[in-house]
Amino acid sequence: xxxxxxxxxxxxxxxxxxxxxxxGHRAVLVAPPGSGKTTIVPLRVLEEFGTxxxxxxxxxxxxxxxxxxxxxxxLIGEDVGATVGYVTRDDxxxxxxxxxxxxxxxxxTRRFQRDPALAxxxxxxxxxxxxxxxxxxxxxxxxxxSIESRRPDLKLLVMSATLDAQxxxxxxxxxxxxxxxxxxxxxMRWSPLSRTxxxxxxxxxxxxxxxxxxxxILVFLPGMAEIERVARxxxxxxxxxxxxxxxxxxxxxxxxxxxxxKRKIVLSTDIAETSLTVEGVRIVVDSGQARAPRFDPHTxxxxxxxxxxxxxxxxxxxxxxxxxGPGVAYRLWSLIENGTRRPHSEPEITQVDLAGLALxxxxxxxxxxxxxxxLDQPPPRTFREGRDLLTSLGAIDGAGVLTATxxxxxDLPLHPRLARMVIDAAHDDRxxxxxxxxxxxxxxxxxxxAGESPPADLSLRVDAVGGIDNQWADRRAVDRLRVxxxxxxxxxxxxxxxxxxxxxxxxxxxxQRSGAVLAxxxxxxxxxxxxxxxxxxxxxGTTAFLAPTDSIAGEGFLIAADLDGKRKDARIRLAxxxxxxxxxxxxxxxxxxxxxxxxxxxxxVSRTERRLGGLALDVSxxxxxxxxxxxxxxxARVRKLGFQSLDPNGSVRAWLDRLEFGGGQRREGDFSxxxxxxxxEDWLGSQLTSVVSxxxxxxxxxxxxxxxxxxxxxxxxVELGNGRKVxxxxxxxxxxxxxxxxxxxxxxxxxxIGGVPLxxxxxxxxxxxxxxxxxxxxxxxxxxxxxxxxMMARYPKHDWPADPTAR
Numbered sequence: 044x045x046x047x048x049x050x051x052x053x054x055x056x057x058x059x060x061x062x063x064x065x066x067g068h069r070a071v072l073v074a075p076p077g078s079g080k081t082t083i084v085p086l087r088v089l090e091e092f093g094t095x096x097x098x099x100x101x102x103x104x105x106x107x108x109x110x111x112x113x114x115x116x117x118l119i120g121e122d123v124g125a126t127v128g129y130v131t132r133d134d135x136x137x138x139x140x141x142x143x144x145x146x147x148x149x150x151x152t153r154r155f156q157r158d159p160a161l162a163x164x165x166x167x168x169x170x171x172x173x174x175x176x177x178x179x180x181x182x183x184x185x186x187x188x189s190i191e192s193r194r195p196d197l198k199l200l201v202m203s204a205t206l207d208a209q210x211x212x213x214x215x216x217x218x219x220x221x222x223x224x225x226x227x228x229x230x231m232r233w234s235p236l237s238r239t240x241x242x243x244x245x246x247x248x249x250x251x252x253x254x255x256x257x258x259x260i261l262v263f264l265p266g267m268a269e270i271e272r273v274a275r276x277x278x279x280x281x282x283x284x285x286x287x288x289x290x291x292x293x294x295x296x297x298x299x300x301x302x303x304x305k306r307k308i309v310l311s312t313d314i315a316e317t318s319l320t321v322e323g324v325r326i327v328v329d330s331g332q333a334r335a336p337r338f339d340p341h342t343x344x345x346x347x348x349x350x351x352x353x354x355x356x357x358x359x360x361x362x363x364x365x366x367x368g369p370g371v372a373y374r375l376w377s378l379i380e381n382g383t384r385r386p387h388s389e390p391e392i393t394q395v396d397l398a399g400l401a402l403x404x405x406x407x408x409x410x411x412x413x414x415x416x417x418l419d420q421p422p423p424r425t426f427r428e429g430r431d432l433l434t435s436l437g438a439i440d441g442a443g444v445l446t447a448t449x450x451x452x453x454d455l456p457l458h459p460r461l462a463r464m465v466i467d468a469a470h471d472d473r474x475x476x477x478x479x480x481x482x483x484x485x486x487x488x489x490x491x492x493a494g495e496s497p498p499a500d501l502s503l504r505v506d507a508v509g510g511i512d513n514q515w516a517d518r519r520a521v522d523r524l525r526v527x528x529x530x531x532x533x534x535x536x537x538x539x540x541x542x543x544x545x546x547x548x549x550x551x552x553x554x555q556r557s558g559a560v561l562a563x564x565x566x567x568x569x570x571x572x573x574x575x576x577x578x579x580x581x582x583x584g585t586t587a588f589l590a591p592t593d594s595i596a597g598e599g600f601l602i603a604a605d606l607d608g609k610r611k612d613a614r615i616r617l618a619x620x621x622x623x624x625x626x627x628x629x630x631x632x633x634x635x636x637x638x639x640x641x642x643x644x645x646x647x648v649s650r651t652e653r654r655l656g657g658l659a660l661d662v663s664x665x666x667x668x669x670x671x672x673x674x675x676x677x678x679a680r681v682r683k684l685g686f687q688s689l690d691p692n693g694s695v696r697a698w699l700d701r702l703e704f705g706g707g708q709r710r711e712g713d714f715s716x717x718x719x720x721x722x723x724e725d726w727l728g729s730q731l732t733s734v735v736s737x738x739x740x741x742x743x744x745x746x747x748x749x750x751x752x753x754x755x756x757x758x759x760x761v762e763l764g765n766g767r768k769v770x771x772x773x774x775x776x777x778x779x780x781x782x783x784x785x786x787x788x789x790x791x792x793x794x795x796i797g798g799v800p801l802x803x804x805x806x807x808x809x810x811x812x813x814x815x816x817x818x819x820x821x822x823x824x825x826x827x828x829x830x831x832x833x834m835m836a837r838y839p840k841h842d843w844p845a846d847p848t849a850r
Contacts, residue, residue: 045086045126046118051079056222057087064092064198068190069217072202075224076359077320077366080202081107081170082114085143088166088200089126096165099154100145101182103174105131106289106296110319111170112136112145132456133530148178149456155185156406156453159193166198172211173203173355175390175418181403184415187215188407205355207387214418227365229327235377242330242375243269247276249328249373250308254280256371258325259307261315263360265332265349267486270310277308287311287321290486290523313352316359320366327364327372329357335388336395338425345396346607353388354381390419397421397429398459402438402445406453410443435566436463455534457484464564465531472560473538474528475553478508479561481527483604483617488520489513500595501561501604501619502554509554558621561602562629568603569626570618571658579603579615582656589615600626623661630655640667640676646736647673667735674731678723681737686716689742697759698743700773704757714746761796765789765850771796781806784813784834785842788850793819805830808838823847 048054053074063070074080085098102108112129116122123129128137129145137144154161161167167186172179183201190197201211208219236245246262250273253260260282264270270286277284285299287309299309302322309321313333333356334347352360357374364370374381392400400421404410410430412421433439438449438459445453452462461480468476482488482504489497489504497515507516508524532538562569570579570587577591579601587606589596598620605617627634634655641650647667653660667673681688690696699714724731726749730740760768761780765788769780778796781804794801805814805822813830816822827847835843844850 045090046120049079049083049118051083052077052225053079053083053222056220057084060084060200060220061087061091063218063220064088064200067217068196069199069215070201071206071208071212071215071217071219072200072222073206073208073219074202074204074222075226076204076362077226078222078224080222081111082118084200084202085168086115086118088168088198089142092165092198096163097141098143098166098168099151099164100143100168100170101148101151101179102145103148103171103176103179104289104314105134105147106287106314107171107319108145108147109134109293110300112143115143115145133527148176148182151182152178152185152403155182155189156403159185159189159407161186161189161194161197164197166200168200168202170202171204172201173206173387175388175392177391177395177397177400180390180392180417180419181400183215184417185407187416188409204359205387211418214416224362225366226362227367227369229361229365229370229372231361232371232373233378234373234375235380236375242332243272243276245375246273246328246330249375250277251280253326253328253371253373254282256326258364258368258370259309259321259323260326260328261321261324261363262308262310262328262330263313263316263333264310264330266312266334266347268491269330270312273310280308282306282308285309287315287319289314290520292519313356313360315363316356321363324363324366325368325370327360327370329360329372329374331357331374331376336391338395338397345394351376351384353385355387357381357384392417392419392421395425396458397426398432399429401426401429401433401443402449402453402459405433405439405443405445405449410439433459436460438463455531457531460564464560465535467563468560470537472553472556473535474532475505475556476560476563477528477531477535477538478505478524479557479619480531480564481524482508483564485524485527486520487617488517488524489515490517490520496590498594499589499615499618500593501617502557503594505554505557557619558600558602559625559629561604561619562621562625565602565604566630568606569621569630569655569658570601570603570615571660572597572599572601580658581613582658584656585611585613587613587615589618595620599623626655626660627653634660640672642676642680645738647676648735669733669735671732673735674724674728677731677734677737677740678727681723682720686720688737689740695742695746697772698746700776701757701759702746703776704773704778757796761794761801763787763790763794764792771801777802779804781812783808783810784830784847787819788842788844788847791820791823791848793817807834808841820848 060070060072072080072084085100089098102111108129108131112123112127115127119126124136124138125140127143128141130137130150131147132149169179169183186199190199199215201215212219234249236242250260250262264273267288270288274284274286283303283305285307287296287299300319300321307323315321331352332349333352335350336345337348338345361372364372404412409415412426430439430443436459437446438452439445451466452459455462455465457480461484465476465480479501482501488507491497503513507513507521508528567582569582572578573580575591576596577589577593579587581587587603595601595618600621600623601618602621603615603618606613606615634653637652637654639650640647643664648664649667650662650664652662702714727740727742727745730745734740757773759771761771762768767786769782772779778799779802783806787805800817803816803819804812807813814822814826831843
């Protein structure tokens with residue numbers, strides 16, 4: 044035996060499990076946390092079936108992968124990398140002697156894509172299957188498909204602490220082996236968070252209260268931000284406070300996991316829920332929350348959201364307090380609320396962006412997910428959107444077949460968007476693309492300070508990775524990003540090896556190119572500023588914003604890599620500026636130029652607008668060229684505004700009135716305003732096609748051309764009997780004058796034109812009418828006396844003779 048029998052509960056069902064593999068090749072094992080299934084079962088299988096091939100054990104998290112390998116190696120008295128080793132995306136401890144490999148799920152997927160028969164592997168073990176990560180479901184589907192078509196001898200074991208075992212057993216056609224655990228009683232205490240309370244303060248208060256109980260304390264929190272806030276709130280307590288999450292260094296993780304001479308408080312994400320054992324824990328404080336990925340089909344984005352955990356997760360967390368003796372679990376929600384929680388967590392395949400899954404299936408040669416045995420089929424709409432994205436990125440063709448570009452993208456451990464950016468970037472931009480991919484793919488290296496959020500500008504993060512100090516940067520996070528970027532660069536032919544780049548200090552990247560490079564990954568996230576700084580419109584037509592004080596709030600164009608997922612007025616979390624020339628160049632095949640005639644003040648101009656989808660890139664104007672199109676606009680405007688738009692000072696109307704009085708030859712129709720508006724193109728036609736403004740039109744000249752052969756026009760002035768000349772108007776064809784009384788003195792004959800008496804409007808010194816008459820002599824003899832009397836009283840300084848004809 045590799046190791047002596049242990050007292051772990053799983054030993055009781057090992058024989059049953061091995062019997063299942065003697066008679067078949069598949070099994071499902073259900074056993075509670077702490078039963079020993081992760082570490083004992085692979086060793087016992089290796090002892091039973093020898094070394095015909097490797098046993099590959101899948102763990103859903105990197106931290107659990109390393110921990111499981113170290114524990115198995117310890118049990119057989121070896122170092123990691125000998126009989127037992129591990130492989131993660133960025134770390135490997137194996138050798139030619141390795142027979143058990145603990146790997147993260149993505150590693151198995153890559154192996155299947157390189158070798159669908161999985162040569163050299165005798166057994167695949169899926170541990171903690173209940174977590175139902177997307178890669179877990181994909182890995183199981185590929186394994187089953189390989190067994191069906193290539194490797195009927197490949198052994199398959201699915202293990203979980205809580206699982207709908209029969210459903211999985213039916214899928215893989217296997218018996219279920221159920222193991223028991225060794226659980227001490229755990230007392231539940233309910234301490235719900237009030238609606239107005241702060242989680243970090245409430246957690247810290249409960250932890251301090253729990254210090255009165257014996258044992259170490261394990262606190263479950265949703266994420267790093269909450270962990271850091273609670274850690275600050277616990278400063279000064281009589282215990283070691285450790286943080287535990289996936290982005291910590293191995294040393295920091297070990298300090299949280301291993302026993303200590305001093306009491307420990309471990310603040311953890313759900314990473315410690317099932318996969319890891321934190322030694323010495325007797326008390327659990329559970330926030331009841333976790334970060335879970337959620338896909339919004341309206342925005343095409345997956346974001347980690349804080350959600351209530353399921354009942355099964357709550358039970359596993361509480362069970363951590365009863366591993367070594369009676370314990371206590373504080374739940375920060377009510378017993379009533381507990382009854383409303385869902386029994387199990389939702390599988391990721393139904394909740395997240397499926398572009399990566401679609402790429403994997405295309406590479407596998409079965410682009411339709413219904414061709415593979417998934418425990419839950421992916422939602423059709425989300426999968427279709429993932430395929431549409433791959434098509435737009437050039438990763439697959441219209442039939443869903445993988446392209447050469449898609450094959451290159453598959454070799455990078457990145458989301459398809461970021462993979463396309465790295466491989467499609469110009470050679471001089473490749474290192475920048477690797478840095479940007481690392482920054483976007485990993486946790487933001489900038490941290491909030493005193494409640495203030497860091498700027499959204501990605502170029503500042505690129506500078507930080509390049510060694511430029513920044514007050515927002517977390518140094519350890521920046522160091523991790525630098526290593527991740529170098530790892531990506533090492534996968535790109537032609538770039539320096541990561542070690543060479545780091546040793547030489549050549550870590551800087553031209554951050555001012557960040558937007559142009561990022562656009563390769565997010566062509567649909569182009570945003571243009573609208574109005575005040577910080578207000579933007581995305582290419583899709585939706586609005587987005589960032590703080591008006593942000594360093595990129597005043598830029599004209601941004602590429603938004605991360606938004607908060609809101610369908611309207613989304614907050615931009617990460618973005619980079621891109622200039623107009625780069626936009627026009629990169630999207631040249633999609634930019635539409637629209638030329639239109641528009642009114643600019645009183646003139647028609649030619650407006651050229653360049654548009655990209657729902658975004659107007661820029662607008663330019665120049666004087667329009669006269670012609671039929673301009674003529675139609677001019678005519679429409681005249682009809683909308685009315686005839687007065689052609690006659691702002693009344694001169695055309697006066698001319699028409701004179702025309703009406705003068706008589707003579709006319710064309711068919713009349714010269715009323717309605718008739719002239721209806722026939723606008725007929726009498727103004729030649730002018731309409733030669734001008735671009737209403738003020739450039741000469742309607743009188745055009746009207747004169749419509750009445751050829753007309754006789755003399757009636758006069759615009761008439762000379763009175765006293766020698767004065769006054770203006771004559773012809774409203775409705777009737778000649779009329781308006782004259783102050785003093786200017787009529789000495790006129791004893793009524794004025795006329797061509798024998799037609801004029802209508803005389805007699806005005807006061809203030810130009811107000813005092814009499815209208817067609818018989819001026821009669822007026823002098825008649826009503827003048829009364830008018831004279833009133834005018835003398837009102838205007839005593841003026842001359843008001845009794846007989847005006849005597850003057």
